[in-house]
Amino acid sequence: xxxxxxxxxxxxxxxxxxxxxxxxxxxxxxxxxxxxxxxxxxxxxxxxxxxxxxxxxxxxxxxxxxxxxxxxxxxxxxxxxxxxxxxxxxxxxxxxxxxxxxxxxxxxxxxxxxxxxxxxxxxxxxxxxxxxxxxxxxxxxxxxxxxxxxxxxxxxxxxxxxxxxxxxxxxxxxxxxxxxxxxxxxxxxxxxxxxxxxxx
Amino acid sequence: xxxxxxxxxxxxxxxxxxxxxxxxxxxxxxxxxxxxxxxxxxxxxxxxxxxxxxxxxxxxxxxxxxxxxxxxxxxxxxxxxxxxxxxxxxxxxxxxxxxxxxxxxxxxxxxxxxxxxxxxxxxxxxxxxxxxxxxxxxxxxxxxxxxxxxxxxxxxxxxxxxxxxxxxxxxxxxxxxxxxxxxxxxxxxxxxxxxxxxxxxxxxxxxxxxxxxxxxxxxxxxxxxxxxxxxxxxxxxxxxxxxxxxxxxxxxxxxxxxxxxxxxxxxxxxxxxxxxxxxxxxxxxxxxxxxxxxxxxxxxxxxxxxxxxxxxxxxxxxxxxxxxxxxxxxxxxxxxxxxxxxxxxxxxxxxxxxxxxxxxxxxxxxxxxxxxxxxxxxxxxxxxxxxxxxxxxxxxxxxxxxxxxxxxxxxxxxxxxxxxxxxxxxxxxxxxxxxxxxxxxxxxxxxxxxxxxxxxxxxxxxxxxxxxxxxxxxxxxxxxxxxxxxxxxxxxxxxxxxxxxxxxxxxxxxxxxxxxxxxxxxxxxxxxxxxxxxxxxxxxxxxxxxxxxxxxxxxxxxxxxxxxxxxxxxxxxx
Numbered sequence: 001x002x003x004x005x006x007x008x009x010x011x012x013x014x015x016x017x018x019x020x021x022x023x024x025x026x027x028x029x030x031x032x033x034x035x036x037x038x039x040x041x042x043x044x045x046x047x048x049x050x051x052x053x054x055x056x057x058x059x060x061x062x063x064x065x066x067x068x069x070x071x072x073x074x075x076x077x078x079x080x081x082x083x084x085x086x087x088x089x090x091x092x093x094x095x096x097x098x099x100x101x102x103x104x105x106x107x108x109x110x111x112x113x114x115x116x117x118x119x120x121x122x123x124x125x126x127x128x129x130x131x132x133x134x135x136x137x138x139x140x141x142x143x144x145x146x147x148x149x150x151x152x153x154x155x156x157x158x159x160x161x162x163x164x165x166x167x168x169x170x171x172x173x174x175x176x177x178x179x180x181x182x183x184x185x186x187x188x189x190x191x192x193x194x195x196x197x198x199x200x
Numbered sequence: 201x202x203x204x205x206x207x208x209x210x211x212x213x214x215x216x217x218x219x220x221x222x223x224x225x226x227x228x229x230x231x232x233x234x235x236x237x238x239x240x241x242x243x244x245x246x247x248x249x250x251x252x253x254x255x256x257x258x259x260x261x262x263x264x265x266x267x268x269x270x271x272x273x274x275x276x277x278x279x280x281x282x283x284x285x286x287x288x289x290x291x292x293x294x295x296x297x298x299x300x301x302x303x304x305x306x307x308x309x310x311x312x313x314x315x316x317x318x319x320x321x322x323x324x325x326x327x328x329x330x331x332x333x334x335x336x337x338x339x340x341x342x343x344x345x346x347x348x349x350x351x352x353x354x355x356x357x358x359x360x361x362x363x364x365x366x367x368x369x370x371x372x373x374x375x376x377x378x379x380x381x382x383x384x385x386x387x388x389x390x391x392x393x394x395x396x397x398x399x400x401x402x403x404x405x406x407x408x409x410x411x412x413x414x415x416x417x418x419x420x421x422x423x424x425x426x427x428x429x430x431x432x433x434x435x436x437x438x439x440x441x442x443x444x445x446x447x448x449x450x451x452x453x454x455x456x457x458x459x460x461x462x463x464x465x466x467x468x469x470x471x472x473x474x475x476x477x478x479x480x481x482x483x484x485x486x487x488x489x490x491x492x493x494x495x496x497x498x499x500x501x502x503x504x505x506x507x508x509x510x511x512x513x514x515x516x517x518x519x520x521x522x523x524x525x526x527x528x529x530x531x532x533x534x535x536x537x538x539x540x541x542x543x544x545x546x547x548x549x550x551x552x553x554x555x556x557x558x559x560x561x562x563x564x565x566x567x568x569x570x571x572x573x574x575x576x577x578x579x580x581x582x583x584x585x586x587x588x589x590x591x592x593x594x595x596x597x598x599x600x601x602x603x604x605x606x607x608x609x610x611x612x613x614x615x616x617x618x619x620x621x622x623x624x625x626x627x628x629x630x631x632x633x634x635x636x637x638x639x640x641x642x643x644x645x646x647x648x649x650x651x652x653x654x655x656x657x658x659x660x661x662x663x664x665x666x667x668x669x670x671x672x673x674x675x676x677x678x679x680x681x682x683x684x685x686x687x688x689x690x691x692x693x694x695x696x697x698x699x700x701x702x703x704x705x706x707x708x709x710x711x712x713x714x715x716x717x718x719x720x721x722x723x724x725x726x727x728x729x730x731x732x733x734x735x736x737x738x739x740x741x742x743x744x745x746x747x748x749x750x751x752x753x754x755x756x757x758x759x760x761x762x763x764x765x766x767x768x769x770x771x772x773x774x
Contacts, residue, residue: 079403086402093408100256101348104271105324111267111355116427131756133686138761140768 247401255391257352257375258414260364260382262423263456263638269364269382269468272353275327275346276320279308284343293333293341294318297326309343321349350375352382354468360426362481363460363636365582366468379480381419381636383582388415388640418639420456425449428753429459433728436746437463440711441734446482447750448615452623452716452725454651455632457579460616462486484577484584487612488729491696492530492547492739493714494608496622499544500666501567502555504658510540510669520550520557523599527553527607530695545673547693549607556606564602565591568611570657571621572631577654579616579634588612608696618714619727620654625667626690626716626725628660667719674715679744682715684751686762691715691747693739698732708732713743717751718763724754 112118230239260269277298284290291305298319308316330346333339352367352375365380374393377386391414399405429447437445449459460483466476479485502508518534520527529535529549535542543551556564568574574589589611590597604610613621616634624631633652640647658666670690674682679693694712697704711733716725728743728750736742754760761769 083402086399086405089405089407090402101273104256105273107267108270108272108353108355111270111353114266115355115357116359116423117357120427130753133684133752133755133762136756138765138769140765140772142772144772 247399247404249398249400251396251398252374252393253396253409253411254350254374254393255411255413257350257367258389258391258416258642260389261416261418262421262426263419264423265418266423267355268360268419268421268423269352269354272351273324273327274321274349274351275324275330276349277318277322277326277330278345278347279305279311279316279318280314280343280345281309281311281316282314282343284309286340286342289339290341290344293330293339294344297329297333298322315345321351352468356423356427357469358465358467359423359430360421360460361465361468362462362477362483363421363457363581364468365480366471368471379582381417381581384580385417385637389417390414413642415640415642417637418641419636420451420454420458420638421460421636422458422757424757425754426459426461428757429750430461430463430465432746432750432753433461433463436728436730436742436749440730440736440742440746442711442730442742443732444477444482445731446486446615446727446729447746448483448619448727449750449754450616450619450623450634450725452626452632452722455620455623455634455654456638456651457616457634457636458724460484460636479583481581481583482615482729484579484581484614484616487585487587487614487617488710488731489611489696489699490608490613490618490712491694491710492608493618493622493692493694493712493727494611494613495544495547495552495606496625496666496670496692496714497568497571497573498552498555498564498606499540499669500571500625500658500662501564502540502559503666504567504662505559505563507555507559508540510665512540514538514540514543514551514554516543516548516550518550520553520603522553522557522603523601525600525603527603541669541673544669544692545677547607552606553603556602561592561602564606565589567657568605570655571624572617572654573611573613573621577614577617577620577634580637584616585614587614587617608694615727615729619725621657622714622716623725624657625663625670626719626722627663629656629658629663630660631655631657667716671719677740679713679740681740681745682713682748682751684717684748684755686764687717687751687755687760688719688763689715689717689751690719691744693744695737695739707737709737709739711737711739711742713739713747715747715751717755718760718766720763721766723758723760724751726750726754 230236256271259267259271262268277294279290287306287309290309291302294300294305295302300318305318308318327346327348330341330344334341334344334346354361354364354366363380365378365382365384367375367377367382370376375390377383377389382389392412394409394411396409398408429449433445433447436442445463447459447461448457450457460481462477462480462482464477466474466480503510515537516529516535518529518532527549530547535546535548538546538548538551540551542548559567568589569591574587574591576584576586578584590601590605601610620631620634623634631654633654635649635652637649639649667690670692671688674680674689674691679691682691682693683689692714694710694714696710696712697706698708698710699705710729710731712727712729714725714727716722726747728746730739730742730746733742755762
């Protein structure tokens with residue numbers, strides 16, 4: 001019985017303790033709510049007027065438009081210069097083509113005026129006549145250097161065909177002729193001739 | 201009321217915004233959507249054009265730098281009917297410039313087509329006339345289109361036409377060289393074109409790619425000699441009533457071709473105007489049975505093989521049997537006791553057949569092969585023929601061929617092939633490679649071809665001996681019209697029968713002459729060939745005088761002093 005009474009007493013103490021804690025918490029909540037209410041009152045106090053917000057929005061928009069215009073303007077300027085340069089390039093390329101053609105035409109015209117028919121006709125009209133060997137006089141001048149003639153021939157010629165030449169000897173000579181001197185002579189010619197034109 | 205306006209404005213604004221949004225959406229879809237490639241291609245079609253950037257074709261010069269082939273401009277004239285504003289002006293200008301009637305021009309102007317071709321090609325002068333009209337105040341010929349065309353021009357006209365060839369256009373409208381130098385060196389002359397894109401929008405324009413220019417060629421041809429040769433050949437063909445003719449002039453010491461002419465010829469500036477001669481360049485293509493000029497080679501083989509000397513006697517009975525065939529002289533007569541010089545002087549077939557049979561087939565044909573008979577010379581000209589030499593073992597060779605071949609029957613050569621072979625006799629036994637290219641130039645790069653011996657079929661002694669024999673036989677024989685006073689010339693006439701089915705044409709011949717001089721230092725080697733001359737069938741009466749006329753002018757043009765002056769000059773040399 002005593003134990004029961006002791007437990008009841010302990011239970012009562014516990015209740016009181018809990019009640020005190022709850023009360024403390026309530027006070028704390030009330031304090032916080034008051035703080036919150038006070039803080040709301042501060043925000044409301046500094047909120048901007050609507051016309052200011054509109055002005056700011058307009059300013060940002062204007063800045064954006066201005067930046068776009070500046071960038072667009074720069075782009076247009078650069079593009080316009082590129083376009084002009086392109087037009088100039090096209091013009092100069094065309095002019096180059098025209099000048100090359102004109103040069104060719106003039107060169108052909110000059111060659112036509114210098115062709116043998118014209119020259120011979122003019123010479124005859126001027127009273128010239130073809131010379132005969134009897135009309136040409138050669139004078140021997142002492143120590144006058146004369147054209148030494150063609151360079152000595154290469155020594156790669158084949159031996160003469162002997163009287164008893166067999167097929168092999170003749171075949172060797174024929175093979176020499178068939179080797180294609182031009183193929184040998186022109187070896188590397190294409191590379192030599194066209195190397196300067198490539199990569200320009 | 202105000203609410204209605206604001207409501208409508210809102211709708212309009214909304215509609216515009218929606219449209220703008222759709223446009224932006226479409227732009228984004230075109231730029232980044234699944235059909236990007238299609239739209240890009242569509243844009244490229246309009247803004248750029250694939251184009252072949254072709255270089256100017258190289259020019260061709262003679263050995264002294266005179267232009268033989270160059271580039272010129274011609275025009276294509278067309279009408280865009282939709283752009284014609286003043287038809288009367290267009291009709292007046294075009295009828296004045298072109299040989300077209302007013303009705304033809306008016307039909308073109310009234311056409312529903314976008315473009316009507318009026319004339320192609322027209323000359324540069326006509327193009328300039330139309331250009332000037334376009335710039336004249338008070339004249340409006342808008343709608344007339346003038347397109348430049350690259351054109352190959354030959355300032356000399358027919359001069360060297362067969363040797364130069366001509367330039368035509370292939371299916372892609374590119375210039376292609378045909379025949380002669382133009383054909384053989386087409387790759388060098390045409391350069392290397394470059395495939396590129398031509399940007400039509402200025403923003404994207406880039407410099408045009410630069411193709412490798414066509415190389416300029418300097419030939420061994422001498423324009424003055426070529427002109428002289430063509431004039432003399434034309435005259436000879438007319439004078440002797442020949443069907444056609446060929447003359448080739450070569451420097452026997454270098455193999456350089458100085459002139460090569462065929463008659464009839466053609467104008468390469470307008471090669472489509474008439475039927476082209478066949479063959480176009482008989483010097484390298486026209487193979488024929490050479491007849492007696494071939495005897496030079498037979499005698500060279502006989503001397504070189506040690507079978508005979510110039511003084512070896514021979515008794516001509518007027519007939520010899522070889523392989524079952526009877527061979528007789530050109531006049532059917534018997535000339536009795538002669539020596540080898542006499543054999544050449546009288547051009548005895550019987551003597552030649554005796555020599556070839558005495559040498560034997562192997563030796564004779566070995567020599568002929570060594571002279572390059574039956575093989576191409578590999579000259580740098582298009583369409584060279586190899587000729588034809590039958591040898592023992594061939595199905596078409598018979599024993600009698602050994603006899604007939606010895607005097608140039610049953611064997612086919614080209615003029616250049618025979619000239620090259622006989623060049624060995626003129627040039628101390630050394631046969632030189634015939635060639636026509638002297639130098640290639642392209643910008644700073646150049647290449648000079650070197651002279652090249654083909655072989656030495658006979659010794660220098662044999663060559664000198666035979667030259668002297670031929671000079672003597674010319675001086676005392678029937679072809680003295682070929683001589684040039686003051687100069688020792690060697691040469692041999694030829695009167696070749698023309699093979700026809702079943703035998704030879706008894707009435708017509710190919711008359712020819714091969715000669716060179718001065719024989720101690722030969723500067724020119726000439727072959728004259730006249731086909732079917734009607735005035736006389738004999739080479740001594742047609743080709744030999746033609747050679748004589750030419751040689752008399754050649755020694756002046758080539759500044760070759762007479763023999764006595766040269767001896768005197770040599771004596772004064774330090």
